[in-house]
Amino acid sequence: MSKVMIIGAGGVGTVVAHKMASMPEVFTEIMLASRTKSKCDAIAQKIGGNRIQTAQVDADKVPELVELINSFKPDIVVNVALPYQDLTIMDACLETGVAYLDTANYEPKDEAKFEYKWQWAYHDRYKDAGITAILGCGFDPGVTSIFTAYAAKHHFDEIHYLDIVDCNAGDHGKPFATNFNPEINIREVTQKGKYWENGQWVTTEPHEIHKPLTYPEIGSRESYLIYHEELESLVKNFPTIKRARFWMTFGEEYLTHLRVIQNIGMARIDPVKFKGVDIVPIEFLKAVLPNPGELGENYKGKTSIGCRIRGIKDGKEKTYYIYNNCDHQVAYKETGTQAVSYTTGVPATIGAMMYLTGKWKAPGVFNVEEFDPDPFMEELNKRGLPWNELHDVDIEL
Amino acid sequence: MSKVMIIGAGGVGTVVAHKMASMPEVFTEIMLASRTKSKCDAIAQKIGGNRIQTAQVDADKVPELVELINSFKPDIVVNVALPYQDLTIMDACLETGVAYLDTANYEPKDEAKFEYKWQWAYHDRYKDAGITAILGCGFDPGVTSIFTAYAAKHHFDEIHYLDIVDCNAGDHGKPFATNFNPEINIREVTQKGKYWENGQWVTTEPHEIHKPLTYPEIGSRESYLIYHEELESLVKNFPTIKRARFWMTFGEEYLTHLRVIQNIGMARIDPVKFKGVDIVPIEFLKAVLPNPGELGENYKGKTSIGCRIRGIKDGKEKTYYIYNNCDHQVAYKETGTQAVSYTTGVPATIGAMMYLTGKWKAPGVFNVEEFDPDPFMEELNKRGLPWNELHDVDIEL
Numbered sequence: 001m002s003k004v005m006i007i008g009a010g011g012v013g014t015v016v017a018h019k020m021a022s023m024p025e026v027f028t029e030i031m032l033a034s035r036t037k038s039k040c041d042a043i044a045q046k047i048g049g050n051r052i053q054t055a056q057v058d059a060d061k062v063p064e065l066v067e068l069i070n071s072f073k074p075d076i077v078v079n080v081a082l083p084y085q086d087l088t089i090m091d092a093c094l095e096t097g098v099a100y101l102d103t104a105n106y107e108p109k110d111e112a113k114f115e116y117k118w119q120w121a122y123h124d125r126y127k128d129a130g131i132t133a134i135l136g137c138g139f140d141p142g143v144t145s146i147f148t149a150y151a152a153k154h155h156f157d158e159i160h161y162l163d164i165v166d167c168n169a170g171d172h173g174k175p176f177a178t179n180f181n182p183e184i185n186i187r188e189v190t191q192k193g194k195y196w197e198n199g200q201w202v203t204t205e206p207h208e209i210h211k212p213l214t215y216p217e218i219g220s221r222e223s224y225l226i227y228h229e230e231l232e233s234l235v236k237n238f239p240t241i242k243r244a245r246f247w248m249t250f251g252e253e254y255l256t257h258l259r260v261i262q263n264i265g266m267a268r269i270d271p272v273k274f275k276g277v278d279i280v281p282i283e284f285l286k287a288v289l290p291n292p293g294e295l296g297e298n299y300k301g302k303t304s305i306g307c308r309i310r311g312i313k314d315g316k317e318k319t320y321y322i323y324n325n326c327d328h329q330v331a332y333k334e335t336g337t338q339a340v341s342y343t344t345g346v347p348a349t350i351g352a353m354m355y356l357t358g359k360w361k362a363p364g365v366f367n368v369e370e371f372d373p374d375p376f377m378e379e380l381n382k383r384g385l386p387w388n389e390l391h392d393v394d395i396e397l
Numbered sequence: 398m399s400k401v402m403i404i405g406a407g408g409v410g411t412v413v414a415h416k417m418a419s420m421p422e423v424f425t426e427i428m429l430a431s432r433t434k435s436k437c438d439a440i441a442q443k444i445g446g447n448r449i450q451t452a453q454v455d456a457d458k459v460p461e462l463v464e465l466i467n468s469f470k471p472d473i474v475v476n477v478a479l480p481y482q483d484l485t486i487m488d489a490c491l492e493t494g495v496a497y498l499d500t501a502n503y504e505p506k507d508e509a510k511f512e513y514k515w516q517w518a519y520h521d522r523y524k525d526a527g528i529t530a531i532l533g534c535g536f537d538p539g540v541t542s543i544f545t546a547y548a549a550k551h552h553f554d555e556i557h558y559l560d561i562v563d564c565n566a567g568d569h570g571k572p573f574a575t576n577f578n579p580e581i582n583i584r585e586v587t588q589k590g591k592y593w594e595n596g597q598w599v600t601t602e603p604h605e606i607h608k609p610l611t612y613p614e615i616g617s618r619e620s621y622l623i624y625h626e627e628l629e630s631l632v633k634n635f636p637t638i639k640r641a642r643f644w645m646t647f648g649e650e651y652l653t654h655l656r657v658i659q660n661i662g663m664a665r666i667d668p669v670k671f672k673g674v675d676i677v678p679i680e681f682l683k684a685v686l687p688n689p690g691e692l693g694e695n696y697k698g699k700t701s702i703g704c705r706i707r708g709i710k711d712g713k714e715k716t717y718y719i720y721n722n723c724d725h726q727v728a729y730k731e732t733g734t735q736a737v738s739y740t741t742g743v744p745a746t747i748g749a750m751m752y753l754t755g756k757w758k759a760p761g762v763f764n765v766e767e768f769d770p771d772p773f774m775e776e777l778n779k780r781g782l783p784w785n786e787l788h789d790v791d792i793e794l
Contacts (some may be wrong), residue, residue: 100422157665175660264570265685275686281685287671288662361456 001028002356005074005098007059007089008081009034009391011337012138012178014043016080018335021051023029026353031072033057034081044335054167059085065092074098078352083107090122090133090333099131099137099361101351103344104184104220105229109280110269114188114229120365127364134360137368138344139324140246141230142168143385145369146347146376147307147322148234152287155254155375155391158240161310163225163397164230167249170301170328170339171315176257177290179340183282186267190258194227195245196235207255213247213396215304216388217325223247233367240311245270245397261285289309294340299328303339306387308395321390324380334384343385350379398425399753404456404486404716405478406431406440406733407536408577408690409500412742415442415732416575418448419519424751428469430454431478443733456482462489475749477742480504480581489518496528498748498759500741501581502626506677507666511585511626517542517762524761531757533740533746533764536702536721537563538627540782541738543715543744543764544719545702550770550790552717555637558707560794563629564612564646567698567725573654574687576737580679587655590625593632597630601648604652610644610793612701613785614722618645630764637708638777642794655670658682682732693735696725701734703784705792718787722776730782740782747776766785785788 008129013032017069018206020027032040033055040054046346048242056069059081069077069092079089079102086106093100108117119135126133137144144164152159168179178185209225229245235244250258261267266285271278306323324343331342349369360371368376401424403413410429417424429437430452437451454465456478466474466489476499483503490497503515516532524529533539543559565576573753575582590601606622625643632638647655658664663682668675686750703720721740728739748765751757757768765773777784 102730150566176657209511241665254651257657257660260573260654261661263654264663264682266661266663266682268685272681274676274681275674277672279671279681280678281681284669284671284676284678285661285668288665 002026003072003074004070004076004078004352005031005033005072006078006080007033007057008079009036009039009043012080012345014293014337015335016078016339017043018047018348019059019070019346020173023353024190026356029053031074033068035059037120037376046371060088061114062088062091063088069096069098070108072100073086074354075177076101076355078348080348082181084109087118090119090139093131094122094125094129096128097131099349099355100133100252101348102135102139103142103354105136109207112386114227116229116232119382122283123365125182130363131360132355132361132363133365134355135367136230136233137348139347140164140228141367142347143324143380144305144307145230145234145367146373147387148238148309149369150377151307151309151320151322155311156311156313156318159309159311160239160240160242160397161246162234162241163308163395164228164246165213165306165308165340166247167218167221167304168224168340169221170248170299172295173298174290174295176254177295178292179295179338180292182286182289182292184263187269189226190262190267191227193225195225196241197243203300206284213386216323218302218304221352222248223249237367237369277387292328293337293341296328296332298311299332299338302327303343305343308397311394319392319395321393322393323386326385346383346385350376353379399423400426400471400689401473401475402428402430402466402469402470404430405476406433406436407477407736409426409477409742409745411734412692413475413736413745414449415422415444416743416746418444420750422449425715425754426450428452428471430465432456443728448614456522457485459485459488459492462486463492463508464494466495470533473498473749473752474728477745479578481506484515486712487516490528490530491519491522491526494526495760496752497530498524498745498752499532500539500745502533508656509600511624513622513626513629520762529752529758529760530603530762531748531752532764533627533760536602536744537561540721540777541702541704541743542627542631543770545635545706545783546766547770547774548706548717548719549635550576553706553708553710556635556708557637557639558794559641560614560632560705561625561643562610562621562703562790563644563703564615564618564701565737566612566615566618566646567696568701569692570695571687574692575689575776576692576735577689578691579683583619583655583679584666586623587659587664588624590622592622593628593638593641613720615699618646620646631687634764635678669676669794672754673675688735690738693725693729696735697727699724700740702740707792716789717790718790718792719784721782721784723782743780743782747773747780748777
């Protein structure tokens with residue numbers, strides 16, 4: 001008998017609700033809550049079978065969250081709302097003594113930082129209260145860190161070079177759309193690049209470093225070095241790492257659109273006074289861009305995300321490439337959303353399962369690579385995100 | 398002794414105020430009014446000498462306009478506000494019996510039409526009231542139509558082919574900015590192309606037809622066939638015209654920015670509900686783009702706008718090219734605004750002068766080519782917009 005509360009009814013929330021509903025042996029009672037209850041109701045209705053209860057909650061407001069958590073009494077809260085809301089939801093979990101899981105780190109509204117410091121600062125309070133918090137349990141961050149932990153456990157004595165590679169070779173047929181919340185997506189992609197090398201962070205201009213990389217079943221795609229949040233926890237948790245980088249593929253048209261969006265001021269995250277109202281340009285842009293949750297139907301092609309690792313095993317140099325490919329159409333047929341939401345929602349579901357089955361349970365605030373990767377890796381293969389590994393191949397990096 | 402009221406305190410209003418202030422022999426008393434009085438005060442202060450009185454008025458509201466006109470009692474109202482406001486200002490002039498002049502045709506808020514029909518519909522009422530209304534007295538529309546009338550009067554028995562060519566070879570040093578109100582600019586440029594041929598309008602896809610044209614003192618620039626409002630009145634007033642087209646130069650980067658602005662939905666003119674407020678994307682975009690009035694200081698290079706005409710004189714084929722080149726820096730030094738505002742504001746000033754000196758005065762609503770071009774052409778040479786003419790040259794079109 002377990003109870004889980006999902007907060008957030010976007011594409012990822014849709015996937016999490018679908019997946020959890022299909023696993024009654026783990027998730028007995030499921031509540032889906034968001035600012036807009038009708039979005040939850042629509043998802044619940046599509047899933048059917050009275051599997052999903054729904055509720056309205058403003059995740060910016062701790063008292064509202066506390067009241068809802070106290071009335072439903074979940075064993076864990078799965079936060080797939082906006083990253084701005086991580087701290088209020090963590091506060092509410094702390095106050096009610098309920099476990100916490102999310103898929104993206106907290107981000108202040110007024111600056112794009114992608115740092116874990118605000119959430120890590122909760123560690124002692126969670127530890128003292130005997131509550132588990134699992135941070136960044138989507139695909140990236142999430143599975144990429146678990147892949148790294150799996151590699152460290154089974155295939156390396158020391159990891160020296162880590163390159164996380166994220167390719168979306170899908171085509172949604174729109175001139176421009178982002179694959180998840182445009183506000184977060186554009187913030188992430190337009191920031192300066194950053195990677196870890198020899199004990200310090202090296203900063204680059206946005207998209208300054210790029211090269212073609214070959215992705216399995218896809219082929220060559222221009223890949224750009226960007227900063228991604230899991231690098232911060234991975235270099236802390238795997239101190240033998242000499243260099244850690246993150247690469248993402250972008251099409252030329254996508255980058256042109258981003259460049260223009262910045263040039264015209266629509267990527268700004270500071271408010272502009274308009275008709276007496278404070279309006280943040282990137283938030284308004286989100287309102288006019290295609291809804292990422294609705295891209296699924298015509299989305300064709302695959303994503304390919306993985307880790308390319310070099311290091312030492314038994315005194316010898318070794319290379320290792322572990323990845324998952326996910327097909328947009330297959331994801332859509334199962335859950336009604338495309339692969340970018342699917343690859344985030346399935347790991348969040350598995351993470352909650354790990355907690356509820358006692359495999360990932362420890363008082364404090366943890367990144368996913370701090371837990372045993374093996375049971376999680378086993379579930380990935382069963383729950384729609386099978387992985388492949390290649391040993392001693394040319395990893396190009 | 399004459400009194401003139403300028404409505405609108407943008408770049409064009411700034412130029413009109415400067416020019417009128419420098420011509421006390423024509424403009425004895427000048428009032429500058431706009432929605433934001435502080436903008437008028439700033440312009441008046443810069444001009445100095447107590448030449449400009451200022452007032453606040455909401456040009457969307459006829460009663461407010463009527464009250465202000467009745468209190469100041471101008472001989473003519475020069476409308477350099479938004480094209481949306483042409484009809485309310487025309488209503489107020491009709492009610493108060495005051496002459497009217499504008500620089501751009503009325504446009505309904507909810508559709509981009511660029512048609513004169515709404516304003517032409519006032520003709521009988523203005524005629525019956527004995528009031529003069531002068532439409533489209535900027536550069537284009539405006540001087541381009543006066544150039545055509547001048548050509549028809551002095552150099553042609555029949556004009557057959559008219560090509561208006563508008564080149565802005567200036568560089569403002571910003572990644573993207575529009576030269577006048579971005580809302581109107583983007584509406585105009587992103588619409589379908591349209592030209593007159595053999596008694597009917599031919600429609601093209603946006604930017605479908607383009608070719609390099611050579612501009613005097615500038616060189617070759619890719620020029621795009623777009624629709625421009627003066628074509629409508631010119632083919633009506635010069636019925637011998639077999640084909641009338643309008644060409645404008647755009648840089649590749651400018652067009653890329655426009656394409657993206659459309660792709661992302663920011664060129665939309667229908668309201669989007671955001672935070673409970675109706676927001677028209679293109680109006681919000683205007684709020685985040687650089688203010689065209691502030692581009693002047695670093696604007697380098699020239700504009701070149703003119704008419705390339707083919708027709709018959711004394712039974713023989715003839716070509717004729719009449720144009721003005723205007724330097725952004727020179728315009729800025731004189732009035733604090735760049736050439737695009739300057740080339741619009743100076744003709745509006747001369748048009749008001751034509752009315753006040755009795756040279757252009759007739760009850761009814763008129764386009765500028767319906768008046769005698771000669772006194773206007775003479776003033777262009779004296780007031781900062783000298784023109785050149787070339788006979789029997791290769792006009793490329």
